[in-house]
Amino acid sequence: MATDQDILSEARDAFEECVQAEADNRAEALDDLRFARMAEQWPEAVKKQREREGRPCLTINRLPAFIRQVVNDARQNKPSIKVKPVDDSADIETAEVLNGLFRNIEYISNADVAYDTAVDFAVSCGFGYLRVDMDYAHDDTFDMDVKICRVANPFSVYGDPFSESADSSDWMRAFIVDRMSKDAFRRKYKSAEEVDWEGLGYTSLNAPWAEDEIIQVAEWWLREEVSRKLVRLSDGSILDAKQYEKAKDYFDVLGLSVAGERDAKSWKVIQRIMTGAEVLEENDWPGIYIPIVPVYGDEVNIEGKRHFRSMIRDAKDPQRMFNYWRTTSTELVALAPRVPFIGPRGAFVTDAQKWSTANSVSHPFIEYDGAVAPARQPLDTGGAAGAMQEALAASDDLKSIMGMYDASLGQRSNETSGVAIRSRQREGDTSTFHFIDNMTRAIRHLGRVVVDLIPHVYSGPRILRVIGEDGSSKNVPVNQPLTVGEETPQQEAEEVRQAVSRIYDLTTGRYDVVVEAGPSFTTKREEAAAQMTELMRAYPPAAPLIGDLLAKNMDWPDSEEIAARFKAMLPQPVQGQNPALQQMQGQFQQLQQKLGELMNDKALESRKLDIDAYNAETNRLKVTQPMMGPQQVQAMVLQTIQQLLASPDVLPGGAPPAGMPPGPPPAPQFPNQPPPGGFFTPGDPAGNQSPTPEE
Numbered sequence: 001m002a003t004d005q006d007i008l009s010e011a012r013d014a015f016e017e018c019v020q021a022e023a024d025n026r027a028e029a030l031d032d033l034r035f036a037r038m039a040e041q042w043p044e045a046v047k048k049q050r051e052r053e054g055r056p057c058l059t060i061n062r063l064p065a066f067i068r069q070v071v072n073d074a075r076q077n078k079p080s081i082k083v084k085p086v087d088d089s090a091d092i093e094t095a096e097v098l099n100g101l102f103r104n105i106e107y108i109s110n111a112d113v114a115y116d117t118a119v120d121f122a123v124s125c126g127f128g129y130l131r132v133d134m135d136y137a138h139d140d141t142f143d144m145d146v147k148i149c150r151v152a153n154p155f156s157v158y159g160d161p162f163s164e165s166a167d168s169s170d171w172m173r174a175f176i177v178d179r180m181s182k183d184a185f186r187r188k189y190k191s192a193e194e195v196d197w198e199g200l201g202y203t204s205l206n207a208p209w210a211e212d213e214i215i216q217v218a219e220w221w222l223r224e225e226v227s228r229k230l231v232r233l234s235d236g237s238i239l240d241a242k243q244y245e246k247a248k249d250y251f252d253v254l255g256l257s258v259a260g261e262r263d264a265k266s267w268k269v270i271q272r273i274m275t276g277a278e279v280l281e282e283n284d285w286p287g288i289y290i291p292i293v294p295v296y297g298d299e300v301n302i303e304g305k306r307h308f309r310s311m312i313r314d315a316k317d318p319q320r321m322f323n324y325w326r327t328t329s330t331e332l333v334a335l336a337p338r339v340p341f342i343g344p345r346g347a348f349v350t351d352a353q354k355w356s357t358a359n360s361v362s363h364p365f366i367e368y369d370g371a372v373a374p375a376r377q378p379l380d381t382g383g384a385a386g387a388m389q390e391a392l393a394a395s396d397d398l399k400s401i402m403g404m405y406d407a408s409l410g411q412r413s414n415e416t417s418g419v420a421i422r423s424r425q426r427e428g429d430t431s432t433f434h435f436i437d438n439m440t441r442a443i444r445h446l447g448r449v450v451v452d453l454i455p456h457v458y459s460g461p462r463i464l465r466v467i468g469e470d471g472s473s474k475n476v477p478v479n480q481p482l483t484v485g486e487e488t489p490q491q492e493a494e495e496v497r498q499a500v501s502r503i504y505d506l507t508t509g510r511y512d513v514v515v516e517a518g519p520s521f522t523t524k525r526e527e528a529a530a531q532m533t534e535l536m537r538a539y540p541p542a543a544p545l546i547g548d549l550l551a552k553n554m555d556w557p558d559s560e561e562i563a564a565r566f567k568a569m570l571p572q573p574v575q576g577q578n579p580a581l582q583q584m585q586g587q588f589q590q591l592q593q594k595l596g597e598l599m600n601d602k603a604l605e606s607r608k609l610d611i612d613a614y615n616a617e618t619n620r621l622k623v624t625q626p627m628m629g630p631q632q633v634q635a636m637v638l639q640t641i642q643q644l645l646a647s648p649d650v651l652p653g654g655a656p657p658a659g660m661p662p663g664p665p666p667a668p669q670f671p672n673q674p675p676p677g678g679f680f681t682p683g684d685p686a687g688n689q690s691p692t693p694e695e
Contacts, residue, residue, distance in 0.1 A: 021161030029125035081447040086510040112149035117294040125309035132291035167445035209276030286456035310511025318397035329387035343374030403431025447513035529553040
């Protein structure tokens with residue numbers, strides 16, 4: 001077994017290899033970041049010389065506007081994770097729960113901040129990073145949650161120098177370093193323990209592990225290949241032996257047993273927190289990926305060495321030229337000598353004091369002597385005009401290098417029609433789309449890391465909050481235990497088995513991740529409302545038919561209530577209702593109300609059996625009415641009710657109800673022809689057909 005000294009020696013060698021491999025990329029990225037975001041755009045020697053001479057060094061930084069166009073476009077079109085089932089043990093409903101759980105993880109982690117920070121650094125300096133971590137869900141619980149964390153300092157991450165993947169899925173090692181004072185190190189990692197700086201070997205460390213009072217602490221992530229045991233169940237599904245043991249009761253309920261097993265290759269990830277002199281912690285990571293995800297900018301591979309370039313890497317020289325020529329034009333105009341007045345001798349005797357200050361003070365009038373008025377000499381602006389022209393040329397170079405022109409920046413240009421403006425904007429989006437596409441790749445791998453962790457972190461019975469695409473949330477039970485034993489009655493066991501379909505087991509099945517990039521749900525809803533409004537303007541008759549959908553997509557208070565009222569005004573066929581059936585249902589309700597009033601009379605108690613017979617007849621007609629015409633059903637119901645109400649036992653004296661014709665009603669007449677297939681008897685569970693009345 002390796003000792004701490006062996007581990008530390010290996011870690012220091014690995015870190016030195018990562019530093020050397022990333023030296024060029026990090027130097028260029030740091031220069032890009034300072035140049036574009038801190039406006040450090042003048043060479044230091046030139047700047048000092050001009051300051052000594054009292055000459056200006058103007059910086060008109062145009063690069064942040066280009067960067068914000070790409071970054072804010074990514075903010076408006078955030079990629080969204082979609083989980084898809086892969087094997088037979090996975091199902092669509094559980095995949096939807098995983099989708100909602102991932103959105104909840106993003107919400108509690110403020111993942112949008114992590115995404116924005118990573119893409120901002122990728123555009124500004126060539127690379128940014130995301131990371132996945134685990135933490136307790138609350139201060140008073142043992143339940144863990146997955147967190148998506150932002151990396152505020154991309155220069156603190158050192159990736160695998162031998163990686164070739166675009167999303168770090170093949171990383172075998174990585175470092176995250178943090179430099180802190182000795183006092184901060186003691187408080188965070190040693191608590192009240194006194195640190196033996198000399199005995200532990202800190203004094204013999206070289207930079208960057210130790211410098212004066214600064215100590216470097218590193219997370220060393222190491223990924224190793226290991227073997228694991230797989231089991232094949234009697235239904236053909238395959239899963240890890242450890243997962244099977246955890247959910248053995250579940251599979252016993254389903255009647256599944258182990259039909260075979262074999263060894264397979266897998267991955268083990270270890271996290272070591274260390275300094276150059278000691279190992280502070282060693283933790284086993286439950287996933288198979290190193291939970292650090294890079295977001296790359298423009299990638300170029302030259303002879304096996306990967307170079308990561310920012311969007312503004314080639315635009316720095318035009319920006320320097322722009323600064324120089326704008327400074328030159330300003331300098332020529334500001335330092336040019338004051339233009340004198342020329343006139344005959346004696347012309348400036350009168351108001352001599354005003355004439356001497358004519359170039360610096362505004363006088364309402366100045367008098368002169370003689371017949372010829374003094375005249376001002378023209379200003380020589382040739383040099384300044386040339387400098388301004390060069391500045392405009394440098395500005396055009398900036399746009400052409402980054403492929404973003406005035407239309408992309410929201411400025412007026414030579415395009416006049418909306419189609420031309422949108423086409424130029426689309427060209428600008430296309431020239432920078434690879435930055436957003438690289439962000440999509442990174443989030444796809446981030447989704448794989450999270451989905452790989454979920455069965456380990458959310459392994460016990462819990463009630464989890466899941467968030468829908470529209471922002472609505474609900475709680476769902478996951479990994480609930482099943483209590484079915486041999487002594488459980490068969491009917492109860494069957495009910496439990498049926499309940500299995502309503503329990504989401506996050507520990508079984510394999511799921512893959514796809515990413516959809518586009519507008520958010522809110523943006524889609526706003527766009528749908530705008531398009532429906534345009535449709536109603538172009539085709540006004542559509543307004544009564546889609547008014548409820550338009551109100552539903554509006555961001556108003558009580559928009560759902562407004563949509564429900566519009567929907568109630570829709571024609572019945574649009575609501576999915578049959579007007580004839582609606583009319584018949586109304587007649588049924590009126591007849592039932594009439595019978596209810598008659599039932600209040602004590603004289604009707606003796607006719608309860610007849611009333612029950614009527615109800616049975618009514619129920620039969622409700623079942624058979626889809627196969628009969630509305631007129632036939634209506635005639636049969638009315639004749640039956642009239643016959644019942646006209647019975648002498650229903651009303652005192654045998655008098656018919658008001659509005660009924662005197663005398664016995666005619667016997668009910670059934671249709672001459674039965675419906676296709678004969679009459680259906682509701683009480684027959686087999687669906688056998690009863691003979692027609694003629695039979």
